[in-house]
Amino acid sequence: MPDGHPRIFHFITRLLKGGAEAKTIATVTDLDGYEFTVGHGAEYDSEQVNRLERTGVETVCFPLVRHYNPLTALPAVLSLAQYLRREQFDIVHTHSTEAGIIGRFAAAIADIPHVVHTVHGVPFADDRHHTLNRFVLGCERRAAEHTDRIVTNADVIASDYLHRGIGSPDQYTTIYSGIQLDVFENAGPATDLPGSRPRVVMIGRLADGKGFNVLLDAAEDICDDDVSLCLVGDGPLYETLSSEVEARGLDESVFLTGYRDDIPNVLAASDVLVLPSFREGTPRVITEAMASGLPVIATDIAGIPEQVADSESGYLIPTGDPDTLADRLNELLESPDLRTTMGRRGRERAQMFSVDTMLAKLDSLYQGLLSKSATDRLTR
Template structure:
């Protein structure tokens, strides 16, 4: 019997985000391969336990740290030794730090390597020195990559415009979700059904735009609105202070981390995601499957999910005034919310997990 090809996935942080979700869907959904998942110093024990429960071996590399160039060289050597020892058929890297470290490690061992770009790491609100350093590393790592997978065509074009890799290296694989979990979910009981519910789901971190949503609420009448922040993260205390400062504590509730996202979506009316940095956010796909209109930013792969004026609205990052205008439009019109929601449910089929797994398998067949 032919042994299964062995693929080593390496991701910077094994938390509960979109990149991690796509990675876990891949390693648990493609049973014709043997997978190992490596991750850096930051991880969520629930994710490790989930992998173990699904018979996926995982390994931590403590020298892989978020934006810490000091530990990068030791990390490359450590990962290279592990790849060499385990004799993998392919390395599949994710996210910026693990993507750079893992590709250099794979090059040292002569192992074929695939890199998935889950989101564009370049943004106007970042330090220019850091931006330049990341760009240089990405260009060098691309020369050592057999295939670069992007979550959207727009991300591919962005990378090519920056001189990262060549056109023939790229392929687009949209992040997929279990659509049925969302279009058949029952509403969560703890959402206020007497108000128009706006939901924002994501890690409470800089660049997601939580503060922009709070600023937009200052510009509109919030009497009919309930807003829910779903997630945990480092800016939680800052957001709590802003909610108090803006006197929004009766409008905005912070629900923390929740594992019933389909039910929360089913009980909500609008999804808002005014991010500054993204790939092709799974949460938008989930909202589309749930029949929710979406207000988000016109960056990365989001315009490939949201067609402005058809299933949602797109704004420029930081455009709080437009955000407020579009919130008001959707709050005031039930028929518009329904129209946009139905359009999203029709469009979401191209973002199914089944299609994603088929496309990733095709990449593996080509590279391995």
């Protein structure tokens, strides 16, 4: 514990530009009084690594840690355990499914004093094969045996995990993902977005599970010359979605913008946020949209109902239901007054999700674990 600062190792499967990464980076760059190191798997964005390194946070790549690759899982556990044993961290804090399982087993082998795991999104979903769901469930149950605290982004996620037999109630803590609210409240609109207003926007990594086809199905019923839909983000589905938009004849109203680093300005230039995902945690982009004064239409899953007050700050819809999505979009697009009213209520609701509150709760969690270690040493 050099300079008296506890050493904490954060471990995440992929260090890309998603919500889980944003929460992790905010923690290690903004929470004072600790020495943080961030470990990540084979997939990473060099800009994210450079951002951490510039702030003095060491990063370590573990190339054997790969997204849903069981062949490399065991050697990844052994490699990480060797590293953790050598570095002797006070706390290991894992994030996401693969890193959470591999990291907690490795921490147990290395005899790390305290282990925390954050559930950023529920990995069990209808669009995944039942065998994979059963395998992940078994791993989660075993990994929970080696975890001091399990942090969820919503109360409903903790209830879901407990119902599935993962851990015990005393292990769970809910800490909402926090953002810098004022950045979104005060942003000016981007002037270079394609299409015209009213503008519907979906922001996120272009990957499976986000419901893009559901949105494109709905778009065929709502998009015309007066409405534009922007898919903001990058990812493995970019080319597929681009071809799909053209094949459906939607290229005059649906636009793929690629990755943008000015999300506050994108939201300020938009009128409705949609997120028809099949699996999520408590998506940061929903909080960002509410802070920007946008109504939100999102699926009624995981922690989203704790963010979006149905029929007040937006609408909750079933997964895989383009007809309901189109109906709700049409209601909002046809009524600027309804958009304004819901946006105002969403901005009020967003106060629950500030980054300062998130960091204070994480600090309290860490201090509680470290105090327990100190007490245990005194009583030996």
